[in-house]
Amino acid sequence: MPAALLVAEHLTRAFDARVAVRDLTLSVAAGEIVTVLGPNGAGKTTTMRMVAGLILPTSGRITLNQVPLTAATAGEARRAIGLLTEAPGLWERLSVRLNLLTYARLQGLPRPSQEVDAALAQVGLTDRADDLAGRLSKGLKQRVAIARALIHRPPILLLDEPTSGLDPASARHMRDLIVGLRRDGRAVLVSTHNLAEAEELSDRIAVLNTTLLALDSPAVLRQRLSGTQVAIEVEGDAARWLPSLGSIPGASAAAAGARLTVDLPGLAAVPDVVAALVAAGARVVRVLPDQRSLEEVYLNLVGATS
């Protein structure tokens, strides 16, 4: 496993009496995408801001690229991150090039113009360099914003709602860019509401609702909540075979049409289920794993804490 470039330990942030994030611990390794998923007000943006060194946690520790983030080191530590905010936040009266050039200068890059050209090429905007930022579509603005986050080649990328408000083609382009960042070996922390996007992009998903409810790969998250569930298709009405499954320890089943949905304590029980059905006279057409969608898992997790 590559070294973790971003480590957050026991982060808590309160605004007066309201706790926005409580005891959050997560890490992101080089070449890994971790998505923070949660409802509005779950603490996603607060988490991003803490990790970006924009606001201090009330308690807990953050390490960016092996440098502990403190008030004294924040300026230096911020060099390790590129932040994409939900709103592109461009200077709309200025050209795309001047927007990026300002950031290249702010980062103290030795050859700012060349770095701007490289960043524009990376997001496919070389031919729009001299356009006014205000004249670009939302999708193109977001691409300029990601070029801005990449201009100093940071090892850690923080992307807050990167596809929010984008049309499907622009969102697809943005997701491709994010996957490219993983290939480049960056540690990428994404915050999103979009479950499908989280599932598609993420190596791991952190479900957050003030506290961290779960942190694992999408497959493991689904497995963890749904246990082992199989769908068995039989010839004819499935309901008549329900009694034959009563002898399987820990199994529970439901029937709908020709389909039986069976919850089991583990995969080892599947042959026993099939044998019991066949012994009772059922003609089994097929047996399928039947996992819950990530949406069900998410709603289950978040619903339990709301």
Place this chain on the structure above:
Amino acid sequence: MSGSGLAWHRVLAVARKDAAELARNPGAILPAVAMVFGSLFPAFLVVIGAPMIAGESLERSGDFAEEAQAAIGAIPEIAHLAGNALIQAFLFHQFSLLLLLVPVVAAMALATHAVIGEKQSKALEPLLATPLTTVELLAAKTLTPFVFALALSWAAALLYVAGIGLVAEPGVWRSILGPRSFLMFVVLGPLVELAALQLSVIVSSRASDPRSAQQLASLLILPITIVFVGQLMGAYVIGPAALLLGALGCGILNALLLWVGVKVFDRETILMRWK
């Protein structure tokens, strides 16, 4: 979260960006340019226009002859003049105080746009996620408006002198180029401007649109106007000593505003409040 040192390359990066934005935003520059003409016009109206309309020179009307004579102690630059020229020089000196409004209005107009523009375009969060410190941001937000407003106020002063040279009695324009004007435009002017800038930036960090910020920051116009009106009514004549005293007061005010500005410009505070 702010570092201790001031990295000028970062200050200049933001200041250059602000200058480029300003150049493309006539709406922000217009009040400042209008103020130049607004501050020049009354002097020429009273000293040149009114006597022309009345068909009688200032000397003959006798309105200002005594005051002009009495002002020689405070404004020795006019001592070598006599008659109509003395009165004109005296009045042009009196009205020159109005030119102090140019750097104040220009600074307020430009600084409020520089700060609130960042709020409105939501550009602050990515900006603060760079190594830029809050003190550097404060310096950058002050630098471009300071240079621009100073250039404008000096241009206004040059126009004033050039206008006097064109329409006033011979020798009057030269009397303007003395220690009093030097103190007013090179010492007091920049200090008043800096105070206006700092006040504007502080107020802008709490306001959400340029107009409300400018209204609050325009508090600085009031003392200048009061001093001007008092002078015009003959209550006193502002000489070099009074200008030096004003400069000292402005210096203290600037130090106080700098202290407040650094406190207000806390990274987390601006991020949470600048919405």
